Amino acid sequence: MRRWLVATALFVSVAVVGGVPLAWAATKGEPVVEVHKVDEGHFTVRPDEPVFMLALGIDGRPGIDTDRADAIHVVGVHPGAGSATILNIPRDTYVPIPGHGRRKINDAYTYGGPELQARVVSELTGVKIRFVITTTFTGFPHMVDDLGGLDVHVPVPMNDRFSGAHFPAGVVRMNGAQAFAFSRNRHIPDGDLARTQNQGSLIVAALAKLRADGVGSSPVKTFKALGVLGRHTKLTGVGVRDLYSLGRLGLSIDPARVRNVTMPATMGFAGAAAVVYVAPAAGPLFADFRDDAILQAH
Amino acid sequence: MTPVLRILDDVRRLAVFVLVVALVAAGGCRRDSDSTSPPSTSSTVPPEIRVTASSVEVESMGSGPVAFPDEVRDSVVSTLNAWIDLGVVDPLLSGQPALGLDAAFTPEAMARLTPGSPDRTAMLEEGGLAAVRPEKASATLVALAGQDGALSLVTAAVEVAFVRVAGVDQVRVVRTGEVVLVPVEGGWRIDGYDVVTTHDTYVPPPATTTTDGSNK
Numbered sequence: 001m002r003r004w005l006v007a008t009a010l011f012v013s014v015a016v017v018g019g020v021p022l023a024w025a026a027t028k029g030e031p032v033v034e035v036h037k038v039d040e041g042h043f044t045v046r047p048d049e050p051v052f053m054l055a056l057g058i059d060g061r062p063g064i065d066t067d068r069a070d071a072i073h074v075v076g077v078h079p080g081a082g083s084a085t086i087l088n089i090p091r092d093t094y095v096p097i098p099g100h101g102r103r104k105i106n107d108a109y110t111y112g113g114p115e116l117q118a119r120v121v122s123e124l125t126g127v128k129i130r131f132v133i134t135t136t137f138t139g140f141p142h143m144v145d146d147l148g149g150l151d152v153h154v155p156v157p158m159n160d161r162f163s164g165a166h167f168p169a170g171v172v173r174m175n176g177a178q179a180f181a182f183s184r185n186r187h188i189p190d191g192d193l194a195r196t197q198n199q200g201s202l203i204v205a206a207l208a209k210l211r212a213d214g215v216g217s218s219p220v221k222t223f224k225a226l227g228v229l230g231r232h233t234k235l236t237g238v239g240v241r242d243l244y245s246l247g248r249l250g251l252s253i254d255p256a257r258v259r260n261v262t263m264p265a266t267m268g269f270a271g272a273a274a275v276v277y278v279a280p281a282a283g284p285l286f287a288d289f290r291d292d293a294i295l296q297a298h
Numbered sequence: 299m300t301p302v303l304r305i306l307d308d309v310r311r312l313a314v315f316v317l318v319v320a321l322v323a324a325g326g327c328r329r330d331s332d333s334t335s336p337p338s339t340s341s342t343v344p345p346e347i348r349v350t351a352s353s354v355e356v357e358s359m360g361s362g363p364v365a366f367p368d369e370v371r372d373s374v375v376s377t378l379n380a381w382i383d384l385g386v387v388d389p390l391l392s393g394q395p396a397l398g399l400d401a402a403f404t405p406e407a408m409a410r411l412t413p414g415s416p417d418r419t420a421m422l423e424e425g426g427l428a429a430v431r432p433e434k435a436s437a438t439l440v441a442l443a444g445q446d447g448a449l450s451l452v453t454a455a456v457e458v459a460f461v462r463v464a465g466v467d468q469v470r471v472v473r474t475g476e477v478v479l480v481p482v483e484g485g486w487r488i489d490g491y492d493v494v495t496t497h498d499t500y501v502p503p504p505a506t507t508t509t510d511g512s513n514k
Binding site for chain 2: 223
């Protein structure tokens with residue numbers, strides 16, 4: 001049963017966003033994830049209408065006063081094409097936040113929760129966010145362990161004593177602790193940007209694992225998964241039918257047809273704070289992404 | 299011959315004549331019927347594909363157990379039978395496209411049943427006049443209840459098998475898969491489906507024989 005819970009939490013959150021999120025609060029009877037519907041009305045999947053959702057990892061560990069979105073991924077799915085794109089947005093991206101001036105993008109969650117975070121991301125990228133899927137910090141290693149580990153693509157060799165990430169390049173079978181370390185390691189070329197990209201790789205690896213486990217192979221199996229998931233999920237404005245449609249949509253995607261890209265950016269400073277600036281190349285990428293969730297020119 | 303006897307004899311002849319005419323007429327009618335009627339379809343064996351629920355189960359997103367009410371089961375089964383009647387049996391018996399599908403499908407599902415589409419081929423049985431010989435029609439129902447305990451979705455794993463009979467041609471048709479039903483005002487409708495349909499030449503089962511093993 002716990003394995004089911006892990007699998008379904010991962011599948012709905014679609015965000016194994018390492019270094020960050022996925023909670024294992026289920027063992028304490030607390031929600032594992034929150035699914036928040038941004039717009040009104042019944043959610044219907046149409047073949048030619050892309051669906052965009054925001055996967056957030058919230059740093060809400062004990063001892064941290066405020067919740068901030070430390071992993072930010074826009075997942076765009078094109079139902080008819082059966083493909084998806086994960087657009088990774090660095091948490092330190094320096095953007096306008098309505099009512100608060102220019103700040104790091106992850107501050108939006110602190111100021112206004114998932115609604116404001118979705119609004120800020122929408123204004124940055126131009127996509128209409130339909131759902132926000134939020135997970136918290138603790139428990140991520142346990143979830144990966146209960147899934148039986150993930151096969152993750154490691155782009156460069158890692159030997160980082162801070163995060164504990166020690167991997168050769170290539171596909172590596174990771175347990176929970178290893179996946180956690182992999183997702184946290186920023187002592188690699190391109191630092192934070194590369195780390196964000198690696199977190200996206202974990203989402204793809206989790207999707208592959210869930211499909212291999214057959215969670216989405218039939219409506220009955222999805223029902224069973226949702227039954228378990230629903231007992232550990234906070235639903236805000238989301239109906240059962242919405243959740244079912246969302247889950248079936250996500251699990252219909254072949255991981256081989258998922259692009260994992262990170263927003264073009266440059267590192268810099270705003271005052272004394274290290275921040276990430278949106279690079280000029282991001283504009284065309286966003287435009288390519290928002291029309292159909294498929295990157296034709298990138 | 300007396301006049302009375304003559305009259306009686308005339309009556310007998312008339313009776314014989316009438317009887318002969320009647321027999322000839324009857325015979326002629328039989329011959330005429332044999333030569334022009336289409337293959338017998340519904341007039342001889344009324345098709346009765348009746349889906350029944352072989353089991354029901356509830357998956358709940360809430361904390362407590364949730365029952366599968368009989369009225370929901372009956373309503374769902376009624377919708378499944380409406381699908382089979384309107385989308386499978388009636389088109390075969392009439393030779394006409396399926397009609398009245400809104401009794402079984404949501405508008406969103408009907409929009410996917412466009413003429414010539416794979417969806418329509420999988421879900422409906424159109425394009426031919428035939429009789430129907432039922433073999434099997436069963437469904438196992440699983441409902442998904444929300445956190446409030448209300449049944450929000452039902453999936454039916456179905457297997458519907460029958461033989462299409464058109465003259466000497468017999469084709470075994472089997473539909474297997476799952477359909478997902480959603481509540482609508484006054485009942486349930488099919489909103490999604492994952493159904494595979496096969497058409498194979500019907501092969502009668504071998505005649506049953508018995509042996510006492512004496513030849514072994």
